[in-house]
Amino acid sequence: SKEAIDEARNEITKSFGKQYAHSRNFNTKTKGAQEAHEAIRPTDISRSRINMDADMSRLYELIWKRTIASQMADAELERTLVKISSNKSDEIFSATGEVIVFDGFLKVYLESTDDEKENDTDETQEGLLPNLTVGESLSNQNITATQRFSRPPSRYTEASLVKKLEELGIGRPSTYAPTISTIQNRTYVEKGIDEGAERVYQQLILKADKIADKKLKETTGSSKGKLVPTDIGYIVNDFLIQHFTDIVDYNFTAKVEEDFDEIASGNQEWTTMMGTFYNAFHPKVLDVEKNAERESGERILGEDPVSGKQISVRLGKFGPMAQIGSIDDEEKKFASLKPDQNIGTLTIEEALDLFKLPRTIGSYKDHELVVNIGRFGPYVKFDKTFVSIPKEIDPLEITIPEAIELIDQKIAENAPVATYQSKPVQKGKGRFGPYLKWDNIFINVNKKYDFDKLSQTDIEELIEEKIQKNKDKIIQEWKEEGIKIEKDRYGKAVLIKGKIKKALTGKIKPEAMTLEEAKELLKVKSAVKKTKTAKAKK
Template sequence: MAKNLVIVESPAKAKTIEKFLGKDFKVSSSFGHIADLPSKELGVDVEGDFTPKYIVSSDKKKLVAELKSLSKKADMVWLASDEDREGEAIAWHLAEELKLDKNKTKRIVFHEITKSAILKAIENPRQIDYNLVNAQQARRVLDRLVGYELSPVLWKKVKGGLSAGRVQSVAVRLIVEREREIEAFTPVGSYRIDAEFTTLEGSKFKAKLPKNFDTEEEAREFLRKNLGASYKISDLTKKPASKSPAAPFTTSTLQQEAARKLYFSVGKTMTIAQRLYEAGLITYMRTDSVNLSNDAKNAAQKEIISSYGKEYSKPRDYKGKSKGAQEAHEAIRPTDMTQHSISGDHDQARLYDLIWKRTLASQMSDAQLERTNVKIDVLSKEKVSENFTANGEMIKFDGFLKVYLEGTDFEEEEQEGMLPNMKNGDSLENNYITATERFTRPPYRYTEASLVKQLEELGIGRPSTYAPTISTIISRNYVEKGTVEGVERKYLQLTLQKENIKDKTLTETVGSDKGKLVPTDIGMIVNDFLVEHFENILDYNFTAKVEQDFDDIAEGKEEWTKMMKDFYGKFHPRVEHVEENADRESGERILGEDPETGKTVLVRLGKYGPMAQIGAPEDEEKKFASLRPDQQLHLVTFEEVMDLFKLPKTLGIYEKEEVEVNNGRFGPYVRFGKTFISLPKGMDPLDVDMAFAKELIEEKKKADAPIYMYEDLPVQKGVGRFGPFIKWNNMFINVNKKYDFDNLSDEDIEELIEDKKQKEIDKLINEWPDEKIRIEKARWGRFNIIKGKTKVELPKGTEADKITLEEAKDLLDKKSPKKKTAAKKKTATKKKATAKKK
């Protein structure tokens, strides 16, 4: 047995580090946290000092036993989890659960996984930083208190199965408020004046009037005054300017830039960055620091001079803007500046390229520019007080632009280009002048990247929380990355050309959005309820103040238990008051009366989602209809709702089966006997007639028709969310680009099926057919215990083949079904009652 045991968080990191240390060191992984608060109880002593009750989950018990055995055999244990609050807490849990001897335990930290960094860490060990541990405990406990007490209130007052969280609810509020700003926005029109001129040398360039006209009459009058006019340059100035590089990446700026340039989601960026870090290619990826070490700056300077020349080098220091930086990490940078690119995974290579370029550019010279401003006088029979202007920009020295240019969240309407050679007094020929009706724009919806930017600017959350916050609000259906259909708008364009003014009416689509964050009905209702009853928790300044408190705890300036007492003393009584006194919230809107029955027509949130209802709550007989996926509770009209009650609509009989069109939870469809066929996106079910329904039925039959029989079972083919597939014996088999999907041969089909069968055999670890339970291999070396639709993921390193049926059942039972949430609610109520005795 090696004399030294090093424990890190991930197996990938363990592999990399083991290469750097000699035979006297064994490197093992804890696979993240080994202990956490229990999932089925509050796990916090609210009547005492808020002591958390940590437990080792059943899927980690075997791993903990192995680590304990290894630690007993080692002369020294080195706790090498990440140097942030989560990492410090992991190190502390390891020390506690493994019962490590303080004299034989050392804490080491590093920001990059390189040989020099690891050896330097070994030479400079420290003790566990309990201030960091307490900051992590404070966040974990406070978030547990908020989630555990608020969620049952939502179940009782809004809808079962909902949840609330301190940071996630504030993120949803931002998105809801932005959506309402957009809905309340009224565009204001004006007329923008653009022109094209030709110089004496015959070069064309564009110019504009600095002011817009408020009305069509004013714009038309300006064009009329330009009839027969001549044009002259009255002022031309050239001024030097410079542009500086952006700072190296922090977590949030990396997430934003990867979204702009690589179209990565925030979660994908962090997953890929984690792999690059664990492979020793970049420094630690959860940081709000823009600092580079002296070694890193020297390495960048050397690489810049070597690749581009001395004039391109300018070492720089940057200061962070974050309201509450966590620990003093470095910015995200490559560990080896001489490695310009990496091979292997395409997405990893693209993200590495972005990090390398941004880091190098941050240490390069400014770009030197020349900006030209031109003023053009209108010489006309009638006095024209307005002047046209043209602006140009020319790069005299590219500097850092040779490597990298930072992206922007929103495309600018105009980019300044180069202007042709001109001088003061030159006459110009006008080619045309346009007066185009333009409208003010509503605020932009948030992208994942711009939401991260806003959270950071408000001081809400920290580098480790941005990605989980966004994935949580999407997975809980409070927000979706939706497609918003635009509407057509007509606008007028007046053109003066060859002494004639012509009118043209043009059309544009406005309000359309794709891939932006849009609140759902349930997200809006939950947000409104929480803002009304828990305004303090949803307040941006309060949330930022809590983050600052965590920072103060991390620096030893504040006691974490005092913070908990101050918070819970005000929060808990409010929860009890709301639970006792608040009305139920369903987003109900009364739209009018049913002309046939005189009953109330309303929309509200129902058990299965947004719905319409004919009949007041107290009426005995009521009619119900689901809203379509493209309809929203707060926007749907009376007419649109009444159309929903025209469904289901029977279209007739086809091949002795009834055909009807209807609207369901997942959108409108045609039903042919027991077969359900979704309508094309955006199609109104009331527009469907029998002829179109027959087309859909025949297309469905053709798509479902067997293309082959294999082992006496039919083979079908189709195209789904993940591309082309064939289906055989209830197995869906992806058809990759190796095959010609439109012309699959019998041999292709048999090969695909046999390959899939073998993969299923290879994937199966264990099976108990009578219990309908099986254990399978999953992605990234993990394992799944599966029973029906219930799936429990086991971490990499688990000895899945040794799991017994009883252990598998126990793990599946812990994935509590929704029906058991009422029991949870009772427990929470009891806890609140005891807490009240304080």
């Protein structure tokens, strides 16, 4: 607001001088984006500090500094290359950096960057140089030579990905968060958890005609908090690039965004824009659906030393897996990859290790303990119970005591916490949050309830609400046939029999549908499903 700008100008002039004041208004960089609200700023800009706890004070100081810096003059920097000769050597030393001519907003605030570095130092970083003059004599206090390794570009974080989308003109502020959520929900990328590995590097320091040799450590290869592509992400990306090159092109996506802006402004008819796009896009979709082969990302690793058969790795129905034997072999072996393994980097030695599973490591309470890897990762099977093995334990090296500890923990977690209608109620935490399980029904527990202190009344209330919701969803049901019509999460009618689901659209009225009509629709759906499955196996 004008009031805040005037207040900031007065405070800057008073504290730093008139030359530091430079009032400015900021507008969104993204075309077509709505301005939301005034930026978060101090209500009284003359107060540079507040008397509160340390965290609150630091937060306030950051907001104050950024507010003041946004209304200050630009810093003036002189890019400088300094060459230094030595009276003891023919070598020429050089330093590249910047000399501050006028500090401007740097007087109060130096912005950090969202591009995360694995270490604080970086061989390409250029620092600030002191003021120097040509011919000036410099005293050698020390010279440091540091060993450096080349590094690949850093993977995107959520913040740096948004910044890149803005640069490319893809998306709008309202679509950035849903875009990032979608690629994670569909497991195209996942948040990295790898802490990286320590690497030793050398540093030589020349001081007082003596050289000191230091061995230092740095962390490299960390993916923690970064967006790491998954196997399915790579495969989907390759498929789209191969068959829809123009659609996944950055320029095409940015052009569509511009067209949407023009439509929103009333300068273009949406029917014309969509017609032009659809007339070119739809035939290509039909062609790909008819002729494209199913992508699996298959890599041939070598031969099995025992059978002599081909060993390959690919994406299967239940996730990435290794395979002994080619497609034409009648007898093939399969093994799921571990959660931290990748189709693109798996070695033949790692693949052969996978076929050491399943393995029986012993027994507990008269039941065998069998270790294996499934679609959700490695597990121990005890009787009819499957217990996940945590990432820090190698399934090939898990011991009997470790397995028993995991089993006892799982049994304790699955112990009934209450009963309802004489049936046990269990509680747990899954990928979608805390839940109750009763009579094979899973009930999400929302934040309204204290999950750790659920009372009998809370449990009964949650179960009864779920039962009522399930009843409200059903439009029609033929129990003897196992067929029903119910509303999906968006309120649309869906015809269901077992695992077969058919969305009811158009002129079909679900309330008036007969059993014969439902069976006919399910037959058609089942036939289409079988055709697609047969095509995929070819």
